[in-house]
Amino acid sequence: MGFHKELNKSEFIEQIGVDDDQYIQNLQSEFDDIKFLYKNLDDAEYQQVIIEILRTIYEKELPKSGERRQLDWEKGWAENLFEFSSENFDTSKLMPKYVQNGRPIRLNNKFVNPVSLDFEWNLSVLYRKALFHHYFKKCYKVHEFGCGTGTNLLLMSEILPGIKLHGYDWAESSVSIVNLLSDKKGLNVVGHQFDFFQSDDCIQMGEDDGVLTFHALEQVGSDFKPFVNMIIKKLPKIVVSVECIKELYETQNLNDFLAIKYHEKRNYLDGYLNYLRELEVNGLVNILDVKRMYIGNLFHEAYSQVIWEPGKMLIDQVGATAFLTNFHAKQ
Numbered sequence: 001m002g003f004h005k006e007l008n009k010s011e012f013i014e015q016i017g018v019d020d021d022q023y024i025q026n027l028q029s030e031f032d033d034i035k036f037l038y039k040n041l042d043d044a045e046y047q048q049v050i051i052e053i054l055r056t057i058y059e060k061e062l063p064k065s066g067e068r069r070q071l072d073w074e075k076g077w078a079e080n081l082f083e084f085s086s087e088n089f090d091t092s093k094l095m096p097k098y099v100q101n102g103r104p105i106r107l108n109n110k111f112v113n114p115v116s117l118d119f120e121w122n123l124s125v126l127y128r129k130a131l132f133h134h135y136f137k138k139c140y141k142v143h144e145f146g147c148g149t150g151t152n153l154l155l156m157s158e159i160l161p162g163i164k165l166h167g168y169d170w171a172e173s174s175v176s177i178v179n180l181l182s183d184k185k186g187l188n189v190v191g192h193q194f195d196f197f198q199s200d201d202c203i204q205m206g207e208d209d210g211v212l213t214f215h216a217l218e219q220v221g222s223d224f225k226p227f228v229n230m231i232i233k234k235l236p237k238i239v240v241s242v243e244c245i246k247e248l249y250e251t252q253n254l255n256d257f258l259a260i261k262y263h264e265k266r267n268y269l270d271g272y273l274n275y276l277r278e279l280e281v282n283g284l285v286n287i288l289d290v291k292r293m294y295i296g297n298l299f300h301e302a303y304s305q306v307i308w309e310p311g312k313m314l315i316d317q318v319g320a321t322a323f324l325t326n327f328h329a330k331q
Contacts, residue, residue, distance in 0.1 A: 004115050007036035007107070007123070016127060017291050018134035023159075027130050034122050037115035041104065049104055049111050053258050053299060057265050064267040065219040067197050070170050073148075073219075078173040080149045081180075089184040094149040094177065095121060106296035109255060123295060127303060128152060128214070128242075133159050135240050135307065139210035141166060143203070143236075145194060145227070146216020150178045157187045168194035168203075199226040205234035214242045215302055218268040225275065232284060232310045233320045245304040247273045248292040259300040268300075276308055282327050283311045284320075 009031040013024055041049065056062070063069060076097060083093040099121045104111045114120070132152070136142050137160060144152055147167035156165060167178040167189060178191030194200060197220065205211075211231055217224055231239060246263050249256040263270075279285040285308050293303035314320040 004037045004039060005112075007038065009036075012123075012127075013130070015291070015293060016130050017289065018130050023133050024130065027126055030126060030129075034126075035116055036119060036123060038107065038112040038119065039115060041111050041113060045104075045113070046111060049298065050254075050258070053262065056299065057258070057261050062265055064265075065221050065269075066223075066267060069219065070195075073169075074171040074173055077149060077169070077171045077177065081173045081177050084149075084177060084180065089180065091151075091154055091181075091185070094151050094154070096149055096151075100297070103298055105298065106255070106259075106294065106301055108294045109253070111255070111298075120295065120297065124303065125155065127293070127295070128155055129159050131240065131242070131305065132156050132212075135238055136160060136163070136210045136212075138208075139237055140164065140206060140208040142210040142212060143205060144168065144212040144214065146170075146196070146213055146219070147178060147191075148174055148216070150174070150181050150189075150191075152212065152214050153178060153187065153189050154181060154185075157189065163188065165189040166192060168192045170195045196220045196227050197223060199230040201230065201233070203230075203234065205236050207235055207237060209234075209236045211236050211239040212242075213240075215244075217241060217243050217272060218266075218302065220269065221267045222270045224269065224272050228272075228275065228279075229324050232279075232314070232324060233317050235310050235314060235317065235320060237309065238288070239308050241272070241306045241308075242293075242303055243272065243306070244268050244296075244300055244302040245273050245290075245292070245306060246270055248290075248304055259296070262299040273306055276306065279311075279327070280308075282323075283313050284323055284327060285309065285311055 009028055080094055087093050104113050105120050141164040143166045145168045147169050153165050153167050175191035175193050178189055181187045182189050249260050276285055276287055280287050287308045289307040291305045295303045
């Protein structure tokens, strides 16, 4: 066991950047119970990782994000729906299939080999619990767009009992999972079908509501503006996005450079943070926090957080619409 390293929980908690002391103490206890053990790669292992990434980027055909992938996600979430339903509604069957064991991951801007089972998944659960509790504890409702298998809704119902939850996804199988969580597990949650590429002005949202996207906007590439504009007009309390944020990579770092190339190959989210910064200059949003989380799979990081709210000058939906129309007229 001497060659094993253990993730420093204090550094990880500090990186998340939340200051809810009471909840963080509980989180640290969970951290101790799970144990996050890993091994650093030797030179030969590191070279093999780099070769695999390069071959994947430059020699393989990879699915690109966008509207045409709706059927792929329908099939993917249908697998989780089938297992969840056939295994007596066991919520462990809701772990997305893209979460894999037995492969190197990105941690603190290095590649490491996890020793603990479900290292990345368990770490993401603790991260999400801290983030959701900190930002949504004062919200009346939370609306998650691109809710997938409903695991975030499940976590929020656990740590914020009583909060009203809405899960939106373009896959009918995802909506079915969410509604089963309500029927079979008693969660205060409702599933809705929603397409990021077709803005829906009929969605009801109040000033005390929160909005969440988690590994969801990556699938829209550069077509995120209709969604952002819709959310601004709804005037929610806060928006939490946990995504692969291309703007946060360092182009002079080899590991980051490869992540950028993979990001571009998959047509993942591009320009989201820069667009929010433009909106902020024009008073349409306030960016509350931006943090790069140095956690990811072999190919890229997907846990960086961008926290924002509609601009304080936007008093109502009519005013927000007018400001947005004027902003885009100037572009």
